[in-house]
Amino acid sequence: MNFKKFFEICEEKGIAESQIVISRRKSTSIRLFKGDIDSFNIADAQTVTACGIVNGKFGSATTQKLTKDTFAYLADQILVAAKFNEKEGEASLFEGSPRYKKGNVYDESLAKTSTEKKIEILHQIEDAIYAADPCVTDADSVSYSESDISDEFYNSHGLKLKQKSNYFYFLAGAVCKKGEEVKTFYDSFIDCDLSKFQVEPFVKKIVDGALKKFGGAPCEAKKYPTVLHHDVISDLVSAFLSSCSAEEVQKHSSFLEGKLGEKIASSKLTIEEKPLTKNIYFSYFDAEGVATKNKVVVKNGVLKTYFHNRETAKKDGVESTGNAAWEGSKIGIGCGNLFVKPGKQSFDEMIAGIEDGVFITETAGLGTGMNASSGDFSCQAEGFRIRNGKIAEPLNLITLSGNLLTMLKDLKAFSNEPILTNNAISIADAYIKKMPIGGM
Amino acid sequence: MISKKTAMMVLNAALATGGDYAEIYCEETNGEGILLENGKIESVGKSQSYGCGIRIFQKNRSVYGYTSDLSLKSLTALATSLAGSFEGERLITVTNIKKQKVKEIGKIEDHLLDVPVEEKAALLRECYEETKAVDPRLVRIINGLTSTERTFHLFTAEGETAKYFVNTEERGRIAMQAIAAGADGKIEVSFSAPGKSDGWHYFKDVLNTKEEARKVGEKAIMFLTADECPSGRYTVVIANGWGGVLFHEACGHSLEATATAKHLSVFSDSIGQQIASPLVTAYDDGTMPYEWGSNNIDSEGNKTQKNLLIKDGICKGFMVDKLNGRRLGMPANGTSRRQSYRFAPTSRMSNTYIAPGKDSPEDIIKDTKLGIYVANFGGGSVEPTTGEFNFSASEAYIIRDGKICEPVKGCTLIGSGKEVLMNIDRVGNDLALGQGNCGSVSGSIPVNVGQPTIRIKEITVGGRGGRLE
Incomplete structure (x- = not known):
C-alpha cells in the first residue's frame, strides 16, 4: 500500500x-x-x-x-x-x-x-x-x-x-x-x-x-493452605497486571491507586516485563511506536511502576513505558512477556510441609468471576487434596475465591519450575498460605 | 459485493474435486462505538469488517477459508486451494444462480448508524447524569453505545442451481458501568448493557434508560457495604431475564449439534429422555422480532425457527447446522451462526429460554425459608462433555424466612447440567430476556438468554463468606 x-x-x-x-x-x-x-x-x-x-x-x-x-x-x-x-x-x-x-x-x-x-x-x-x-x-x-x-x-x-x-x-x-x-x-x-x-x-x-480426575468429589467448604498450578496463578497474576495500568489508576478504578513504591505483596513476588525477550511474544515497539523496554514491575513485593502509554505518562509527569495497545478505537494499555521470579524448592519440597491443603489445577469462569477493579474473584475449580505433604484424592466441583492483593500478600513460595503460559507469563506453581474453597 | 458471474466461477472452482456442497459468504459490517467517560466523549470509533469465507463439504468433512480480498483472482485461488483438500471427480457443476426471498422479521426504519453522533451522545450524557446523581462515591461512570449493520451475500450450491441470499442485520447496545469507591479503599462495579435488533426509537423512547442508569449507580453503592457470599450447598432462587444464563450454560451449549453430533455432549443421546424437571419446557427461537439474538436467516440461508428443546423435562431436539446435521441424520433448523466471515458457521443458540410456569415470583420467595436470591449475573461457562458449568452472580441477596434480605457479593454457582436441571422445583410466570454475547467455536455472537424466576432445590454456591446461617 x-x-x-x-x-x-x-x-x-x-x-x-x-x-x-x-x-x-x-x-x-x-x-x-x-x-x-x-x-x-x-x-x-x-x-x-x-x-x-x-x-x-x-x-x-x-x-x-x-x-x-x-x-x-x-x-x-x-x-x-x-x-x-x-x-x-x-x-x-x-x-x-x-x-x-x-x-x-x-x-x-x-x-x-x-x-x-x-x-x-x-x-x-x-x-x-x-x-x-x-x-x-x-x-x-x-x-x-x-x-x-x-x-x-x-x-x-x-x-x-x-x-x-x-x-x-x-x-x-x-x-x-x-x-x-x-x-x-x-x-x-x-x-x-x-x-x-x-x-x-x-x-x-x-x-x-x-485419568487422575476419576473419583473427584467436593471437599468441605473452608479456608485451606492452597497450591495453585502455574496456569491458575498465571490467570490471577494476569488480572493483577491489568490493574497496573496507569489509565485504570488515574481513573480511580484500580486497587493499586496510590500504592506505587509500597509493599503490596509478599517479598516472594518479583515480576519483570521483558518484551524484548526473543520468543513468540517479542515486541520492540508499542501501538504508538514507542520503543519497548524491559522493566521491573514488582520487586520483592514492592510495586515499582505502572504501565504507561504517552497520554498517561504525560499526566503523571513520567516517560511512557512503551505499553500502549489498541483497545477498540482508542489507545489503551497492555503488557506481555512477563517473568515471575521462581522459588528455590521443587514442587514436592514446596508441598512437603502442608498437612491438609488443596492443589488447584484448573479453574473455569474466572473471566466473569473476576472484579478487576477490586481484585475480588470467585470461580469454579478442580484439583487435588494435599494430605501430609503429598498429593491425595481428586477434587471436583469446588470453588476458589479470594482477593488478588490478599492472595499475593499470603504468597509463601513459588516452586523452582517456571513455565511460559499462554497468557505470556513465565511463572511457577505457587503456594498461598490460605484461600477460601467452596464445596459441600 | 461480488457478481453472480464471479460467484458461479468460484463455486465451480470449489466443487472441482468432488465437493458435494459449496458456499460463499461475503460480508460487510459497518460499526460505530461511542464511549463516554464521566460524561465526556472519550472516543467515537468507526470500523468496517469486510471479507469473504468459502466453505466446501465432502460428506462429513469440511474445509473453510477466508480472505479480505474479494477479487475474482483471490477468491478463485482460495477456492482452488481449499478444493485441493479433497480428492475426487466433480459431482456438481453450477450453471445457474437463483436469488432467494429473505423475509424480514423486524423491519427497521430509523437506522442507528444514520442518527447523528450528537444525538446519541446526548442520550448517553443523560444516562451519565442519572447515574452520577445517585451518590458522590461513584468515581467513574462509563457509558457507551455500539451500533452495527451487517450485510451478507450468501451463495450456496448443492446442485446445478445455486441459491443466492442477501440479508441485513442491525443491532444496537447501550452499556452503562458505574464504579464506586468507599472510604476504606473498597472498589465496586456495576454494569448493565441492554441490546436490541432495532432502531434508534427503541433506545430513545422505549427503553427506560434513565431507570437503568440509576439502578447501575445504586447497585455499585450497595455493593460497597455488602457482605461476602457464603459458600456451601443451598436453595437458590434465580430471578427472571439474565438468570437464563444458567440454562444457557447448564444445558443450551450441550444441546448444540456441535457437541452432540460427535457424542461429546452429556446430552448426546438424550432425545426422548428426561433431562430436566417436568416443570421445564425450553426453546431456542431465532424468529422473535427485534430481539438481540434474532436473525432473518442463518449463516447457511435457512429461515430461523422456534425450536423446541425440552418439553416437560423431556429432551425434544438439538440446535442443528448443516454439517452436524449430516453426522446426526437430522435436518438443519436455522441455527447456524458465526461472528463474521473469519469464522466457519456452526450450530449456536439465538434467543434461548425456559418457558413460563405457574408460580408467581413472590410465592417462590415466600416459600423459601433460607437460601440465596440471585438477581443478576456476570456470565458463565460450561464444558459440554462433562456438563460441568459455572456462572457468577453480579447481584445476590440472602433469603430469610421467605423475604429477600441483605445483599452479598462475590457469588459463584457451579454444578453439573444434568443435576441442576432435575433440581428445578419451582418455575415462575414472569418470563423475561437478557442480552449477552456468547463465545464459542464460531466466535462471539449476540444471544438472548431468558427465563421466568426459578428455584433450584440445592446447588453449590462459592464465596468467601463462610457458612450461611
Missing part, C-alpha cells in the same frame, strides 16, 4: 498528524476427528487501522475493505471521531524513540514445513491418545493452528516500523469414561520452533490429566 498517499489525503483534509498500521494475518488450522481431517481452514486477511490529530484531538478508524477509496474513507472517519472527542489535553502522534532494539523472531522453517508433516503429527497425537488407556473414549479437538503475522507502522512524522512473527499451536483433549463418570483434560503447546514439540509427553500429560 502507498501509505504516503494516505498522509497526503489527511493533510488535504486538515488532519495535522496521521498514522497508519497495516496488519496482515495469514493462518492455517487443521482439526482431526477419529482419523479424518474434520476441518481445514486457511485465511489471509488485512486490517488497516489509522488515526490522526485534528485541532489537538485524536480520532481513529479501522477497515478491512481495501479499495481505491480506503484512504479517503479512513481520513473522513478520523475527522468525525476527532470532532467529537472531548478528552482533555492536547493529543499528538509520536515522533520516534532514539533507539529501537529490533529482533527477528520469525521462524522460516515453520513456514517451510509441509502441511502433510503437520497432519502426520496430528495423527500421531490422536493415535497416541486412543492407545494410552482403555478408559479413553474420544480424542477431542486434536488440532493444529499456525499464524503468520506482519505489522507495518507508518506515521506522518516519518516513523516507519515493521515486525513479522509466526507461531504454531497444538491443542488436544482426552475424554475418559469409567462407568457413568466422564472426565476430560485438554492441553496446548505454543511456539514457533516445531522441533520443540514432542508428541509423547504432550499426550501423556493429557491422558494422565483426565
